Amino acid sequence: MPSTLTSVWSLINHFLEWFGDLAFFAWEVARSAVRRPYEGRELIRQLDEIGSRSLPLVALAGAAIGAVLSLESRDSLVRFGAKSMLPAALVYSIIRETGPIVTGLVVSGRVGAGIGAELGSMKVTEQIDAIEASGVNPFKFLAFTRIVACILMLPLLTLAADFCGVLFGWIAETLVEPVSFLRFINKGFVGASFSDFLAPTFRTAVFGLIIGMIGCFQGMRTKGGTAGVGFSATSSVVLSSLFVILADVILVKFILVFFP
Amino acid sequence: MRHPEQKTLLAGEESAATPAIESAGGKSDGPAVILRGLHKSFDSQIVLDGIDLTVEDGETLAVLGRSGTGKSVLLKLIIGLQKPDSGSICIHGQEITLLHLDAMNEIRKKMGFLFQQAALYDSLTVEQNVAFPLKRHTKMTKSERGDRVKELLASVGMEGDLKKMPSDLSGGMQKRVGLARALALDPGILLLDEPTAGLDPITSGEIDELILKLQAEHDMASIVVTHDLHSAKTIADRLALLHEGKVQIEGSFKELEKSDNEFVAEFLKRDS
Ligand SMILES: Nc1ncnc2c1ncn2[C@@H]1O[C@H](COP(=O)(O)OP(=O)(O)OP(=O)(O)O)[C@@H](O)[C@H]1O
Numbered sequence: 001m002p003s004t005l006t007s008v009w010s011l012i013n014h015f016l017e018w019f020g021d022l023a024f025f026a027w028e029v030a031r032s033a034v035r036r037p038y039e040g041r042e043l044i045r046q047l048d049e050i051g052s053r054s055l056p057l058v059a060l061a062g063a064a065i066g067a068v069l070s071l072e073s074r075d076s077l078v079r080f081g082a083k084s085m086l087p088a089a090l091v092y093s094i095i096r097e098t099g100p101i102v103t104g105l106v107v108s109g110r111v112g113a114g115i116g117a118e119l120g121s122m123k124v125t126e127q128i129d130a131i132e133a134s135g136v137n138p139f140k141f142l143a144f145t146r147i148v149a150c151i152l153m154l155p156l157l158t159l160a161a162d163f164c165g166v167l168f169g170w171i172a173e174t175l176v177e178p179v180s181f182l183r184f185i186n187k188g189f190v191g192a193s194f195s196d197f198l199a200p201t202f203r204t205a206v207f208g209l210i211i212g213m214i215g216c217f218q219g220m221r222t223k224g225g226t227a228g229v230g231f232s233a234t235s236s237v238v239l240s241s242l243f244v245i246l247a248d249v250i251l252v253k254f255i256l257v258f259f260p
Numbered sequence: 261m262r263h264p265e266q267k268t269l270l271a272g273e274e275s276a277a278t279p280a281i282e283s284a285g286g287k288s289d290g291p292a293v294i295l296r297g298l299h300k301s302f303d304s305q306i307v308l309d310g311i312d313l314t315v316e317d318g319e320t321l322a323v324l325g326r327s328g329t330g331k332s333v334l335l336k337l338i339i340g341l342q343k344p345d346s347g348s349i350c351i352h353g354q355e356i357t358l359l360h361l362d363a364m365n366e367i368r369k370k371m372g373f374l375f376q377q378a379a380l381y382d383s384l385t386v387e388q389n390v391a392f393p394l395k396r397h398t399k400m401t402k403s404e405r406g407d408r409v410k411e412l413l414a415s416v417g418m419e420g421d422l423k424k425m426p427s428d429l430s431g432g433m434q435k436r437v438g439l440a441r442a443l444a445l446d447p448g449i450l451l452l453d454e455p456t457a458g459l460d461p462i463t464s465g466e467i468d469e470l471i472l473k474l475q476a477e478h479d480m481a482s483i484v485v486t487h488d489l490h491s492a493k494t495i496a497d498r499l500a501l502l503h504e505g506k507v508q509i510e511g512s513f514k515e516l517e518k519s520d521n522e523f524v525a526e527f528l529k530r531d532s
Pocket residue numbers: 302307325326327328329330331332333334376
């Protein structure tokens with residue numbers, strides 16, 4: 001019994017220490033961000049790397065979810081005689097929840113692993129030290145640019161996922177029972193307000209912050225050669241997915257309070 | 261201060277021992293590098309146990325020592341990549357152990373650093389690697405930068421591999437590109453971690469000549485970690501032999517040869 005207690009205690013300790021280090025890292029990044037130079041060129045490169053290159057995967061995920069949702073909910077809606085609700089149900093669920101969370105998780109996987117592995121291998125081959133030795137602040141050059149790129153790109157990627165979801169939802173529906181896209185959209189967005197759309201989409205900026213921050217943090221504290229790089233990549237994905245889901249729950253509650 | 265039996269060949273030692281923090285960070289505020297009582301441990305392992313060294317402008321100091329004595333750690337302390345546990349590091353009269361990041365970066369711009377494993381940016385080409393410090397810290401136009409990069413790479417004999425990626429280079433070639441990158445900003449202080457390790461005698465000779473030339477032309481101070489006694493003899497004004505965390509002996513090659521210290525004798529014996 002005491003041994004489990006001590007191991008739980010050490011786990012808690014470990015977590016608190018990790019969290020403290022993360023907070024310190026966030027502080028370093030924030031502090032470096034307010035000073036010149038602003039690393040515009042590197043930021044653009046990262047926007048492309050993180051944004052444009054995640055687009056195909058995110059679009060595909062959105063499309064699949066849209067088609068599946070459409071097919072699945074059609075069955076149950078028909079059973080309750082509420083078939084005409086299908087477009088609205090689909091649009092509502094994609095925009096409010098499915099689009100954002102699917103984008104968040106897909107990007108956690110692709111970008112989290114990418115950042116963790118890239119910065120991790122830079123760390124163990126002393127490239128981060130080399131950047132520092134040449135008088136460039138690695139917190140800004142490497143971390144800040146990636147975090148900002150994630151924050152800016154996630155809402156845009158979410159829009160893409162939403163769009164593909166609705167589009168493929170319509171395609172799945174129209175194959176069963178032909179309906180024009182315009183009509184589908186009109187029915188889908190009836191009763192939906194702008195805030196239905198705004199809050200969930202911008203919620204994903206927080207996901208971006210989480211993914212970028214954790215990927216950079218895990219990458220830049222990598223220790224111990226190739227195995228360390230593997231660990232950083234894996235732990236970036238695991239931790240950022242975990243925190244994206246946690247943040248989702250918290251933010252949904254939050255948004256329901258402020259945008260009922 | 262505690263610098264016991266070592267003989268220092270420099271005048272003005274006592275003024276150097278009290279660093280002037282108030283100096284505006286420019287050059288000519290005393291010696292390029294002064295180390296006093298440097299201690300560094302990792303966990304329970306004591307690596308550096310009171311290092312005192314001074315390097316003047318235009319002077320080259322070769323640091324020798326067995327593998328694992330902390331030569332690389334010493335260089336990393338000087339450029340602030342690691343913090344000493346205690347002791348002082350003065351760069352042109354400025355104490356850097358107390359400096360915050362921005363001020364430290366200003367000083368780093370005046371230093372060139374070659375890592376033991378070259379540490380080239382593996383996502384950039386050879387050309388972009390050497391251009392990196394220029395791009396960051398100068399207002400050069402693209403064509404000026406291109407010329408400078410070609411000139412630097414030519415000086416290390418790498419002008420033919422501009423577009424190659426670091427992973428496609430041999431270890432010695434990476435080392436030479438790393439050296440070109442370290443020289444990019446015309447540093448006043450050059451820190452080289454085994455610049456000629458893994459190079460053939462001819463290329464080593466060329467690198468040695470390059471260091472001598474820069475030393476003469478730019479009044480550059482260099483600290484060169486090396487296992488290559490021949491090269492140390494050629495380029496260094498003074499040599500310092502590190503052993504068990506301390507500077508075992510310091511002086512010109514001739515003075516080291518005359519030493520009756522057993523360890524020093526054994527260390528130098530291998531060469532002849
Ligand atoms: N980041 C670190 N963490 C823990 N120990 C370290 C670290 N860096 C260096 N050391 C230890 O410090 C000692 C000196 O290392 P250093 O790399 O300076 O040796 P060196 O003199 O450069 O050797 P070589 O000639 O083989 O390059 C070694 O025992 C090493 O294990």
